[in-house]
Amino acid sequence: MIGFKTVRELGLLGMNRRNAEYLLPKNERRLYPLVDDKLKTKDLLYAHQLPSPELYFVIRHNFEVKYLREIKFLKEFVIKPARGAEGRGILVIQGKTGDQWRKASGASLSMGDIEYHVSNILAGLYSLGGVTDIAFIEYCVRSHIIFRPVAFQGVPDMRVILYRGIPMMSMLRLPTRESDGKANLHQGAVGAGIDILSGVTLGGVHRNYLIDHHPDTNVPVAGLRIPFWDEILETSAKVYEVFRLGYFGIDFVIDHLLGPLILELNARPGLNIQLANREGLLPRLREIDALGPGVEDLKWERRLEISRKIAGKTRGRF
Amino acid sequence: MNRKVYLLAFFLVALAAALIGIKVIHGGQVVSYTPAQHLWRVSMILNIAGQGARAKVRMTLPKKTPRQIIYNEHFEDAQMSFSISDRTVTGNRMGYWRSELLDDSRSIQYSFSTQLKSESFLIPENLELPEDPVAAYPQELQPWLNASELIQSTDPKMKKLLKKIIGKDKRTHLVLRRIFNFVVCEVKYQSEIGSKDAKETLEKLVADCGGQTRLFVALSRAAGIPSRMVGGLIMNDSVKNITHVWAENYISGTWVPFDTTNDYFAYLPNHYLELYRGDTALIRHLGLSKIEYFFSIRKEKMPPVDNPWSLYVLPIHFQSSVKFLLLIPIGALVVTFFRTVFGVATFGTFAPILLALAFRQISLGIGLLCLGIVIFFGWILRKILDSLKILVIPRLSIIVTMVIIFIMAMNVVAFNLGHQNILYITLFPMIIITWTIERLSVIQIEDGTKAAFKAGAGTILVSVAAYYIMEIRELHAYLFAFPELLLVVMALLLLLGRYTGFRVLELWRFREFKKARRRDIL
Numbered sequence: 057m058i059g060f061k062t063v064r065e066l067g068l069l070g071m072n073r074r075n076a077e078y079l080l081p082k083n084e085r086r087l088y089p090l091v092d093d094k095l096k097t098k099d100l101l102y103a104h105q106l107p108s109p110e111l112y113f114v115i116r117h118n119f120e121v122k123y124l125r126e127i128k129f130l131k132e133f134v135i136k137p138a139r140g141a142e143g144r145g146i147l148v149i150q151g152k153t154g155d156q157w158r159k160a161s162g163a164s165l166s167m168g169d170i171e172y173h174v175s176n177i178l179a180g181l182y183s184l185g186g187v188t189d190i191a192f193i194e195y196c197v198r199s200h201i202i203f204r205p206v207a208f209q210g211v212p213d214m215r216v217i218l219y220r221g222i223p224m225m226s227m228l229r230l231p232t233r234e235s236d237g238k239a240n241l242h243q244g245a246v247g248a249g250i251d252i253l254s255g256v257t258l259g260g261v262h263r264n265y266l267i268d269h270h271p272d273t274n275v276p277v278a279g280l281r282i283p284f285w286d287e288i289l290e291t292s293a294k295v296y297e298v299f300r301l302g303y304f305g306i307d308f309v310i311d312h313l314l315g316p317l318i319l320e321l322n323a324r325p326g327l328n329i330q331l332a333n334r335e336g337l338l339p340r341l342r343e344i345d346a347l348g349p350g351v352e353d354l355k356w357e358r359r360l361e362i363s364r365k366i367a368g369k370t371r372g373r374f
Numbered sequence: 375m376n377r378k379v380y381l382l383a384f385f386l387v388a389l390a391a392a393l394i395g396i397k398v399i400h401g402g403q404v405v406s407y408t409p410a411q412h413l414w415r416v417s418m419i420l421n422i423a424g425q426g427a428r429a430k431v432r433m434t435l436p437k438k439t440p441r442q443i444i445y446n447e448h449f450e451d452a453q454m455s456f457s458i459s460d461r462t463v464t465g466n467r468m469g470y471w472r473s474e475l476l477d478d479s480r481s482i483q484y485s486f487s488t489q490l491k492s493e494s495f496l497i498p499e500n501l502e503l504p505e506d507p508v509a510a511y512p513q514e515l516q517p518w519l520n521a522s523e524l525i526q527s528t529d530p531k532m533k534k535l536l537k538k539i540i541g542k543d544k545r546t547h548l549v550l551r552r553i554f555n556f557v558v559c560e561v562k563y564q565s566e567i568g569s570k571d572a573k574e575t576l577e578k579l580v581a582d583c584g585g586q587t588r589l590f591v592a593l594s595r596a597a598g599i600p601s602r603m604v605g606g607l608i609m610n611d612s613v614k615n616i617t618h619v620w621a622e623n624y625i626s627g628t629w630v631p632f633d634t635t636n637d638y639f640a641y642l643p644n645h646y647l648e649l650y651r652g653d654t655a656l657i658r659h660l661g662l663s664k665i666e667y668f669f670s671i672r673k674e675k676m677p678p679v680d681n682p683w684s685l686y687v688l689p690i691h692f693q694s695s696v697k698f699l700l701l702i703p704i705g706a707l708v709v710t711f712f713r714t715v716f717g718v719a720t721f722g723t724f725a726p727i728l729l730a731l732a733f734r735q736i737s738l739g740i741g742l743l744c745l746g747i748v749i750f751f752g753w754i755l756r757k758i759l760d761s762l763k764i765l766v767i768p769r770l771s772i773i774v775t776m777v778i779i780f781i782m783a784m785n786v787v788a789f790n791l792g793h794q795n796i797l798y799i800t801l802f803p804m805i806i807i808t809w810t811i812e813r814l815s816v817i818q819i820e821d822g823t824k825a826a827f828k829a830g831a832g833t834i835l836v837s838v839a840a841y842y843i844m845e846i847r848e849l850h851a852y853l854f855a856f857p858e859l860l861l862v863v864m865a866l867l868l869l870l871g872r873y874t875g876f877r878v879l880e881l882w883r884f885r886e887f888k889k890a891r892r893r894d895i896l
């Protein structure tokens with residue numbers, strides 16, 4: 057345990073303050089569906105020529121489950137619920153042997169298993185509040201070669217948190233055996249802070265513990281230079297202009313062929329990014345608020361400049 | 375924004391205070407319990423056994439009079455037909471429990487609250503006895519002047535004794551004082567089974583309250599004063615089956631009490647509850663092989679209210695469900711507190727409240743045990759259904775059905791083992807439990823057993839905390855008396871809604887920052 061005072065001195069952002077002072081006032085309620093529904097996000101990104109994994113097809117009703125037969129021609133794909141909460145209900149298929157598909161973890165699935173999973177998605181088992189949902193099948197991202205030594209299965213992703221259009225903090229999320237190939241920290245993935253200026257990873261966090269090495273591969277998580285980092289930041293700043301959420305996170309993956317792709321947006325990004333960066337969010341949030349109104353409407357180049365300036369100022373905890 | 379919230383919260387608290395203030399000042403509602411008020415809660419339990427024939431029990435019920443207020447009455451009919459009617463001559467309020475065929479044992483319960491006042495009278499000194507009592511009093515008082523089977527006021531011995539005691543005096547207060555003193559001084563008190571009548575008391579000069587009172591009533595009637603017996607209860611914190619009787623004489627337009635046994639002359643203390651008038655019995659019955667009764671009396675905390683805009687005006691059997699409703703916001707407050715200040719994860723927002731309410735009926739230990747059993751078997755069933763690839767909605771419906779079958783089975787088993795209060799698990803929030811089973815399984819598959827266990831433990835922790843807070847008796851009393859307190863609950867919720875400080879569990883979650891800081895220094 058650490059004391060209330062220490063937490064405040066470190067500038068850590070708590071759940072209550074995040075909700076009451078940043079999410080509720082800065083994120084307009086009507087914009088949430090654009091982010092919570094991954095299909096809507098995809099549409100918007102596509103319309104603005106922002107990169108995201110290619111959508112293969114959508115299953116809206118239970119009777120359409122039979123169209124799943126089409127996937128027999130696919131070897132790699134991902135099935136996702138459009139409104140899945142906390143990364144739930146995502147099924148990653150990475151290969152096929154005979155009639156059986158292979159999951160990232162190596163477990164094999166039959167056609168019946170996949171159909172069952174899809175009908176569970178449609179019934180809303182994985183969605184926020186249990187409302188009926190839509191399933192979609194998309195391109196299966198193959199991770200960039202640079203992550204191969206450090207990642208255990210699955211695809212690592214980069215989360216960038218933007219406040220008022222300014223990339224504020226970011227981290228690399230590495231799947232582990234525990235997280236079953238998923239890059240969600242609360243499911244047991246590793247988070248490693250990324251220096252906004254250089255795109256180099258800092259130390260990591262796993263299940264609220266500070267770590268230096270990946271628990272499965274035992275490779276140091278720090279010192280990894282993220283490829284396409286400037287492009288990622290640039291895309292982040294542009295995504296803001298499309299969605300206009302005051303406080304949100306963007307999850308990028310880097311495909312070995314297609315480069316950075318936007319996987320999804322998150323209007324309620326978690327707080328463990330602070331542990332991954334060994335730094336509280338509050339000083340940066342205050343720094344941005346000190347710039348006064350109108351920051352949102354600056355051109356993306358200008359906002360990136362501000363982002364780098366602020367990251368440079370508060371850097372130096374390592 | 376914060377200022378607006380504080381203002382609104384303050385406004386709500388002020389509004390609640392104002393409404394309560396108005397109630398206290400104008401509604402006569404009392405804020406706190408004071409011993410001087412003499413509030414009592416009485417439960418009368420009547421255990422009867424039938425003979426396999428038509429059965430009837432009649433009991434006199436307390437009546438509202440200026441010196442005794444009766445409120446919060448509750449009747450348990452024990453599956454018999456129940457009715458209340460007023461007697462014409464005595465004005466007694468009678469409760470009847472009837473059954474066409476009673477061949478087993480039943481327990482009738484009747485409970486009420488009462489507020490009592492003491493009463494003392496001054497008998498005018500110049501008042502004289504009327505020459506012709508029959509002509510002097512109106513028709514409806516005649517029954518209280520005539521002799522009856524046990525009150526032999528026309529007996530020659532009685533007349534002779536009266537002359538001896540009062541001589542030639544005609545002044546009412548002196549006559550009464552002399553009769554009273556005779557009974558108090560000459561008749562020895564002795565508790566006995568079955569009271570004596572007036573004549574026998576006079577002969578033996580030993581009697582209990584019944585005999586003494588009958589003698590006093592007989593002598594008063596012989597002197598030409600309308601007089602009657604009154605039966606009732608002497609209140610103290612106890613369980614008892616002894617009632618008490620005293621006398622009432624009609625003097626210059628009012629009924630004045632006299633208790634020879636405890637030496638109260640024209641005075642009735644504030645722990646006397648009047649149940650019936652006239653020389654009658656508290657309980658009469660027909661067709662019973664066994665009857666026993668007792669009163670359980672305790673001091674009452676809730677003040678009586680005579681306010682048409684309070685919850686007290688609702689019929690008694692609705693009041694308990696209102697009390698139930700009033701606890702839900704309290705539960706919500708506890709859940710909110712635990713979630714925003716401590717950061718405890720729970721399954722759903724309202725599951726802990728409903729569970730706490732169910733625990734209140736069943737008792738905590740058994741409630742938790744039953745919940746554990748239901749959820750464990752539900753979870754196993756859910757696993758089986760999952761391997762059969764059943765669609766979500768049918769699967770949920772199957773689990774609901776299973777939960778209900780399980781609860782019924784537990785009811786039957788518990789009943790056969792003699793645990794009556796388990797029957798209340800029918801109050802278990804079945805749908806919520808079903809969803810909990812479903813969520814538990816999903817979280818267990820997706821986030822691991824540890825996360826599922828954590829959320830389960832959080833749910834139980836919060837519902838137990840809510841249970842203990844809902845158990846506070848004062849809370850029930852005050853909420854029911856002043857439902858305006860819910861505005862204060864709302865104000866607290868508003869403040870919690872703007873609490874931006876850290877959750878206690880976040881301090882744990884961020885504990886590793888200490889390490890990070892130490893590294894800075896190095």
